Amino acid sequence: MIINHPILGPRDAQEFVYLGDANLINRPDGLTASPQEMHDYVYLRTNPAGEHRELWYHEQGDRSWLVVTRNTVTHEITKVELARDVARQMGRSK
Amino acid sequence: MRYSGFRVIAEALTGHKGWKPVWRDPQPQAEYDYVIIGGGGHGLATAYYLAKEFKQARIAVLEKGYLGGGNVGRNTTIIRSNYLLDGNEPFYEFSLKLWEGLEQDFNYNAMVSQRGIMNLIHTDAQRDAFTRRGNGMILNGADAELLSRDQVRAMYPFLNFDNARFPIKGALTQKRGGTVRHDAVAWGYARGADSRGVDLIQQCEVTGLRIENGRIQGVETTRGFIGAKKVGVAVAGSSSKVMAHAGMRLPIESHVLQAFVSEGLKPLIDGVMTFGAGHFYVSQSDKGGLVFGGDIDGYNSYAQRGNLPVIEDVAEGGMALMPMIGRARLLRTWGGIMDMSMDGSPIIDKTHIEGLYFNGGWCYGGFKATPASGWCFAHLLAKDEPHKTATAYRFDRFMKGLMIDEKGQGATPNLH
Numbered sequence: 001m002i003i004n005h006p007i008l009g010p011r012d013a014q015e016f017v018y019l020g021d022a023n024l025i026n027r028p029d030g031l032t033a034s035p036q037e038m039h040d041y042v043y044l045r046t047n048p049a050g051e052h053r054e055l056w057y058h059e060q061g062d063r064s065w066l067v068v069t070r071n072t073v074t075h076e077i078t079k080v081e082l083a084r085d086v087a088r089q090m091g092r093s094k
Numbered sequence: 095m096r097y098s099g100f101r102v103i104a105e106a107l108t109g110h111k112g113w114k115p116v117w118r119d120p121q122p123q124a125e126y127d128y129v130i131i132g133g134g135g136h137g138l139a140t141a142y143y144l145a146k147e148f149k150q151a152r153i154a155v156l157e158k159g160y161l162g163g164g165n166v167g168r169n170t171t172i173i174r175s176n177y178l179l180d181g182n183e184p185f186y187e188f189s190l191k192l193w194e195g196l197e198q199d200f201n202y203n204a205m206v207s208q209r210g211i212m213n214l215i216h217t218d219a220q221r222d223a224f225t226r227r228g229n230g231m232i233l234n235g236a237d238a239e240l241l242s243r244d245q246v247r248a249m250y251p252f253l254n255f256d257n258a259r260f261p262i263k264g265a266l267t268q269k270r271g272g273t274v275r276h277d278a279v280a281w282g283y284a285r286g287a288d289s290r291g292v293d294l295i296q297q298c299e300v301t302g303l304r305i306e307n308g309r310i311q312g313v314e315t316t317r318g319f320i321g322a323k324k325v326g327v328a329v330a331g332s333s334s335k336v337m338a339h340a341g342m343r344l345p346i347e348s349h350v351l352q353a354f355v356s357e358g359l360k361p362l363i364d365g366v367m368t369f370g371a372g373h374f375y376v377s378q379s380d381k382g383g384l385v386f387g388g389d390i391d392g393y394n395s396y397a398q399r400g401n402l403p404v405i406e407d408v409a410e411g412g413m414a415l416m417p418m419i420g421r422a423r424l425l426r427t428w429g430g431i432m433d434m435s436m437d438g439s440p441i442i443d444k445t446h447i448e449g450l451y452f453n454g455g456w457c458y459g460g461f462k463a464t465p466a467s468g469w470c471f472a473h474l475l476a477k478d479e480p481h482k483t484a485t486a487y488r489f490d491r492f493m494k495g496l497m498i499d500e501k502g503q504g505a506t507p508n509l510h
Contacts (some may be wrong), residue, residue, distance in 0.1 A: 013403075025423065044343040047347050
């Protein structure tokens with residue numbers, strides 16, 4: 001698979017480390033979240049067959065985190081964003 | 095119809111006119127006592143043991159495609175019970191004992207071959223870890239034996255014993271482990287279930303679960319609504335898709351695992367060998383092909399096919415262990431979809447919906463578990479309580495901190 005890095009252009013997926021569902025960006029506040037909320041965040045996944053937004057880390061590149069939109073049935077990648085930009089769009093400071 | 099040597103001879107002398115279809119192709123009834131979703135190894139084993147050991151009941155197995163078309167026909171056919179943790183080892187040893195009596199039990203030749211499995215040791219630390227695992231196995235009634243470097247060399251002189259990075263220093267072996275003809279397991283269970291009145295309904299995809307007042311009423315399918323008092327889901331690989339019909343999110347990701355077979359070779363490897371350090375394991379089929387595999391691809395996938403980098407990685411593992419494998423040609427590669435769970439262990443449990451039961455999360459180790467998985471799931475469906483070897487496989491173990499994490503990786507499904 002080729003991941004079209006927003007800064008570096010097309011890169012082989014082998015340069016990246018895969019983490020999983022992009023919702024892992026949204027970690028609840030550990031001091032205020034209920035045990036159930038933390039459990040759901042850490043252990044439960046939507047795991048769709050089809051379009052999936054997921055986190056890839058460019059370990060053998062510029063070490064940026066990306067949010068890749070990829071189809072889990074066809075492996076086709078339709079969108080690649082910097083995770084930083086996605087987090088800021090959601091109102092996060094970084 | 096019972097199979098026997100006498101029967102084969104009798105049929106040979108009468109032109110093979112007496113053989114009958116091995117199972118029926120029934121129309122779905124309006125209602126069943128038990129509906130099992132998934133006509134793979136685990137679903138068929140569940141139906142078989144439910145009908146044979148637990149209940150005289152109306153049972154159906156619903157299969158989206160054809161029987162045994164998923165992972166039971168895609169795995170590398172290995173059976174073993176070489177686990178460390180208390181939540182796992184009694185279950186897998188129960189499974190291995192069922193394998194040992196399986197062919198007599200369901201009167202079908204599944205080619206169960208206890209040719210032994212060997213996990214190679216490369217460091218002193220690994221020897222300590224494998225010694226501990228072997229002791230854990232023995233404590234749970236399984237067999238385990240440590241082999242010296244010379245003992246391994248006597249069995250497999252062609253291995254690369256002096257690899258600079260992973261020199262072979264010995265092995266942990268389980269002689270009762272081995273291989274089984276995987277398709278025949280599905281067929282044997284299917285035939286056994288069918289002959290006990292279970293309806294095996296193929297080309298019947300579940301499109302919804304009908305739930306009213308917190309209780310299952312039945313399943314919506316491409317062949318209409320089928321009522322059911324209890325529904326058991328055994329669709330590993332697609333667990334999240336099916337359970338989403340009940341509004342559930344699971345501690346599971348779907349990943350693709352590839353497997354490989356070489357061209358047929360003369361007898362070379364008489365057991366199963368695992369090279370954990372190089373992510374490679376291999377056995378030789380009765381037709382002579384080397385059957386081998388390695389890691390999952392590592393990203394969520396429902397594609398039933400993998401990508402080239404993992405093929406390269408597995409081939410490198412093979413070359414590191416047994417360099418002459420480079421002379422053999424690769425015949426086929428294929429992929430199957432694994433339910434990768436958050437701690438690397440499966441789930442056999444009730445859900446919060448009354449009458450809906452779940453069996454999944456088998457990671458890439460579901461084949462060896464097939465008999466015990468079926469037995470324990472049937473036990474749960476029939477008695478509403480877990481079998482004594484499967485009490486740890488609960489949904490709430492993540493909430494309670496009771497993970498069964500053999501590898502100690504935490505909630506990273508692609509690393510288990």
